Every structure is written in C-alpha cells, then in structure tokens.
Amino acid sequence: MAGQVMRGSPLTIALPKGRLTEDALAFLVKAGYAAPTNGDNGRKLVLDSADGRLRFIMAKPGDVPIFVEYGAADLGIAGLDVVREAERDVYEPLQLPFGYCRLVLCGKAEHADRSLWLERSPRVATKFPRLTEAYFRKRGLAPELIVMSGSVELAPLVGLADLIVDLVQTGTTLRENGLVELRTILDSQAVLIANRASYRLRAAEVRALIDALANVIRGA
Amino acid sequence: MPEQPFSADRPLPEGVRDLLFADAATLRRMAATLRATWSAWGYREIILPTFEYADTLATDVGAKLDAEMYRFFDRHGRTLALRPDMTIPTARVVGTRLYDQPAPLRLSYIGSVFRHEPPRAGRQHEFIQAGVELMGARGATADAESVALAVAALRAVGLPEFRITLGHVGFFRGLLLALAAPDRLAGRLRSAVDRKAEAELAALLQEAPRLAPGVREVALALPRLTGQVAVLAEAEMLCVNASMEVALADLRAVAELLEAYGVTDAVSYDLAEVRDLDYYTGITFEGFAPGLGFNLISGGRYDDLIGHFGPPFPAVGWALTLDRILLARELQGVAPDDPASDVLLSAKGCPACLAWAAEARARGLSVEVDPLELEPEALWQAAQQRGIPRVVLHSNPAALIVRDAAGERRVAAGDWEEVTRWRGK
Numbered sequence: 001m002a003g004q005v006m007r008g009s010p011l012t013i014a015l016p017k018g019r020l021t022e023d024a025l026a027f028l029v030k031a032g033y034a035a036p037t038n039g040d041n042g043r044k045l046v047l048d049s050a051d052g053r054l055r056f057i058m059a060k061p062g063d064v065p066i067f068v069e070y071g072a073a074d075l076g077i078a079g080l081d082v083v084r085e086a087e088r089d090v091y092e093p094l095q096l097p098f099g100y101c102r103l104v105l106c107g108k109a110e111h112a113d114r115s116l117w118l119e120r121s122p123r124v125a126t127k128f129p130r131l132t133e134a135y136f137r138k139r140g141l142a143p144e145l146i147v148m149s150g151s152v153e154l155a156p157l158v159g160l161a162d163l164i165v166d167l168v169q170t171g172t173t174l175r176e177n178g179l180v181e182l183r184t185i186l187d188s189q190a191v192l193i194a195n196r197a198s199y200r201l202r203a204a205e206v207r208a209l210i211d212a213l214a215n216v217i218r219g220a
Numbered sequence: 221m222p223e224q225p226f227s228a229d230r231p232l233p234e235g236v237r238d239l240l241f242a243d244a245a246t247l248r249r250m251a252a253t254l255r256a257t258w259s260a261w262g263y264r265e266i267i268l269p270t271f272e273y274a275d276t277l278a279t280d281v282g283a284k285l286d287a288e289m290y291r292f293f294d295r296h297g298r299t300l301a302l303r304p305d306m307t308i309p310t311a312r313v314v315g316t317r318l319y320d321q322p323a324p325l326r327l328s329y330i331g332s333v334f335r336h337e338p339p340r341a342g343r344q345h346e347f348i349q350a351g352v353e354l355m356g357a358r359g360a361t362a363d364a365e366s367v368a369l370a371v372a373a374l375r376a377v378g379l380p381e382f383r384i385t386l387g388h389v390g391f392f393r394g395l396l397l398a399l400a401a402p403d404r405l406a407g408r409l410r411s412a413v414d415r416k417a418e419a420e421l422a423a424l425l426q427e428a429p430r431l432a433p434g435v436r437e438v439a440l441a442l443p444r445l446t447g448q449v450a451v452l453a454e455a456e457m458l459c460v461n462a463s464m465e466v467a468l469a470d471l472r473a474v475a476e477l478l479e480a481y482g483v484t485d486a487v488s489y490d491l492a493e494v495r496d497l498d499y500y501t502g503i504t505f506e507g508f509a510p511g512l513g514f515n516l517i518s519g520g521r522y523d524d525l526i527g528h529f530g531p532p533f534p535a536v537g538w539a540l541t542l543d544r545i546l547l548a549r550e551l552q553g554v555a556p557d558d559p560a561s562d563v564l565l566s567a568k569g570c571p572a573c574l575a576w577a578a579e580a581r582a583r584g585l586s587v588e589v590d591p592l593e594l595e596p597e598a599l600w601q602a603a604q605q606r607g608i609p610r611v612v613l614h615s616n617p618a619a620l621i622v623r624d625a626a627g628e629r630r631v632a633a634g635d636w637e638e639v640t641r642w643r644g645k
Binding site: 068070071087088089090091092094095194195196197198199200201203207210214 | 338340381383385415416417418419420443444446447488490508509510511512513514515
C-alpha cells in the first residue's frame, strides 16, 4: 500500500516533474544526498538514491502536495504557487532558492490602464482557480472563472477571457502574446513541504534533511 | 462479475459512506474495547442527541466548527444543527445539568459527528468520534491521566505504532505577548509556526516592532522545540515571561507523571503546536501514526468552554476518530476482524438440529442455518465461498457429520468440547 511505512525504509520525497526537477535534484546533491541511481529517463516514476537514503517519487507538480498530505511521500518539493493553490494540510519548513516566478493577473496590452475593480464580473482564465477566486473575492468581485489546463495566455487573444492569472518567469511569453501584467498575486519559489506525521514519527531523519538543505541555503 | 440487472443510479451525497462487514465488525470491536478501557479508568458513558439548536453548538470558541456545521430548520423555523463534535454537547450537559455534582466528572462518548469540510485527506463529512472528558479538576494529575488514557486507548484498539505529541498553548501565547506583535502580524506569525515555516517566520520577525533582547532568538528557535522530553529543558532557557514559564512548568509536571505511567516511549513534545489556540487553555496533544498525514486523536485542556453553558468548570479530554484508526491499522498491516460464521448448518426443520444450534450459540459459536436447503456438496461449496470454515449436518439426532478443510468426519452430538474449539475459527 502506498502509505505503508516500514522500519528502515528510505525517506520518500516527491519531486515535481518538469521545470523544477533539475534544480531540486542538484540542490539535494549539494546537501549531501545522492541522486537517483538509474537517472531520470522520464519513465520510471519511483527511483531510489544511490546511497539508499532517499526514495524519489516523480510526480506532476500539482500532485506533490497531495502525495505529501496523504503520507505517500514524507517530504516534497513544490512551487509555493502549487502549495497555496492545493491548500493541503502540510508543513512548509523551508523555502528553497530556486524556481522563482510570480503568479500574476494579466490583461491585453491595449486595456492596460483599465480600472480593474469597477468591472462587473471579469472573465478570468487560469490554471489556479482557488487563488484567483480568493484574490477577486477578497476585493468583493465575483469572477467568472475559466479553468484551463494549458496555454492560458491564448484565452484573451481569442476572446475566451478578459483576463488571465498565470505564472511568469521572464514575461516574454506574455509580451509575445500582447499581454501585460496588471497585478502580482503571489511571489513564488520552491518550498520543501513535509507530511505532518512523518515530521514527528521520523523526526531525526526529517530534521537532518531540513538542516542539510538550510546549510546549503546559508552557504549559497 | 455479472452486470447489475437494474439501475443502480442512487449516488450517495459527498462525505458519507457505508461500512460493510469486516470494517463494521472491526469498528464495533474497537468501540467495545474503548468502552472497556475507559470504564476501567472510571469513565462513564453518556449518549448525546445527534442534533441540537444551532445556537447551542455555535460557541464563539469554535468559530471554525461553526462554519462547518450542517444546519436545517425544525417545524417552527428554528435553526438546528447536526453536532460537529462531541465536546460541545458534553460541555452543554455538564454546564446545564451536572455542574453541582461532586467533582471530578469522568465522561465518555462514542458517536457520529458531522462537518462540512472541503475534501481533504482522511476526512469524511460524517465520521465516528470516541472520547473522554475529565471535568472539575485542574493541574498536571488530570492532564497526565488524559494523555496516559489516550495512549492506553490507542494501544487497546490494536494500533502497533503511533506517537502522541504534547504541547501547551501558554508557550506560544507567552511568546506573542513578548513579541507585542500587532494582531495582523500575530496572525501571520501563528500561521507560519503552524506550518513550521522557519524561513517565513524569520522574515516576519523582521517586521515586528522593536523587540526586547533575546525574544527574536526564542521565536526563531520555536519550530525546533520538538522532540523527546529533552526539548523541555532546552525550552527552559528560552522563557522570557511568566506565561511561558507556567506553560513549561505544567508540561514538565505532566512529563514526570507520564514517566510514572510508563508511557514515555509513546509521547514526544512540540512547543510549536499552535492549532486551536483559541479553544484550548493549557496542554494540547495530537496522535499520529506512520503513513497518515492527519491526526488520529486530538485533545487538551479547555477550561473556558463549560462556562459558556453554566458555571466555569475546568476540563481536559480528547477525541479520537475511529474511521482514521481503521485506516491506520490497515496501513500497519493489522488484519481486520473477520465476521464470518463458525458453522453453516443444514437443518431442514429438524428439531434436534435447531436445538444443537441453540446450544452451540449459547456456547459462543456463530451458527448459520442454511435457508436454501442445499444438498451436502453444494452446502460445502457455499460455505467456502463465504469464508465459513465448516458445515454441519445431522446424520441422526446423536451424530453430526462435519466437513471442513481436513475432510469429512463424524462427531458425537454431545461432544461440546470439540465444538467449543470451533469458536472464532
């Protein structure tokens, strides 16, 4: 069973497949933990480290908090954006110095000076429905959410939505699609998250890993 | 499996479920074990109503629970609510009916509670809570009894591995006092501590107004004040006011008593535990098991609650969620109870057979009479399909034909010694 914990089993850490994978693995290596033995050829989803201390679960970024909340993984590395959107009950002991990006509200460049809070019910396309909804609701607006799973920046171009909420790193994609940033909703970076039970039941190993990572951050 | 021959389009509402056979049997047996455990400690059970007036259940100390209650109207238009926990109704009973009884009161309960929560790990909208409350006593002796009984209860329900972490709201409250943080900042500090977000905590402390020397260091050390009893000694150097000192003294006294109870190996300490800070007034504790990211049991001292319903009355107690224990046991490989019968009996209306069944049942066996009147071979196959280890037929009033995995044999109808060995397999 996924959540089963055997004595002497390696600490399990869920890593996001994609943009953060390389940075996350490099960071763990810097902290003295070995990388997965059989390399990440992108097919195997559960990998053991060469020294047997860690087991890696390669997960879709949005799933990392779920693996951790349910205890299928003791720890996880995920973007703060994903953690806040998932709203899972996990500990967040460390912010890690990579994966910097921003969750921003964007609109078409030609309406850049629009008065956002006077709108009746803006139609917003996003992959982050919870954060988007909360952002508008907090200001008394009821957005019409269009939840998408890819290419959100397309939505305003084809008249699907007035606004989008999406992650940006450099802003190039936005500019190329004639969009401008209107507001920053969240400054994001990678965070280490921990299962609430593992944090206590495997306190020594978890603490050792947190401290090792914290040392790398301090040295960086 | 055959296709269902009729429409099965009868969905269940979100958050409720059926518990069948092995789950139901395990759950009921755990409940029986819990009753036996706490009645051996002098706790007496009360049975509480499933719904009450919403106003009664919506105390201001339980704002989060309030938002999660299922509400509906009675015929006079008054708002009722399904109980979201058992402690509030228990406090109502004590505050309105039992407040002048000689203290202490030791109460226990088992029952379903109802909460409309966003879907999360391990949470149903209806779940079964079992718990105890020790009321009318302050101090470490009562606190330690509650924790020790929590350990005894988790052991009794057959959970091989678990850990109870013990904290005290006074420690963090004292720290907030020392930080003199404005409300908004205090809220954010608490949220950071709750998530063990060490870096975020450090960043927030930069925003705090002029801090007394040493206070920042204490706050930064907080997320690390978790572990074995030694953290209490560590924390001692970090106390900056009376609230923190009192909290720590309370915990140390409880820790000593827990050692006397012999439960130290099941307990650890966490001074950064800040859940339900508004509800609890003293020690707090939670129990965890490997592989489950949510607590199985939670409790603590709540001296202010009963005062909402009557005269002030100190209290300490806990509740565990039986559904979660079921899951935790499964994850640790504990076999569920098997509710299969001991005997499948072919009776076909024969008085001697039915008399034999009655006698066997009186001796503690579960005996099922075959209502389909199957022939011997079909009967044996039916028993095997259903996990019943043996079939019994009467060849004459004095002799039984028994068939089990070992084969077929004759047993004298009066041989109760043999039959009693069949009990529970």
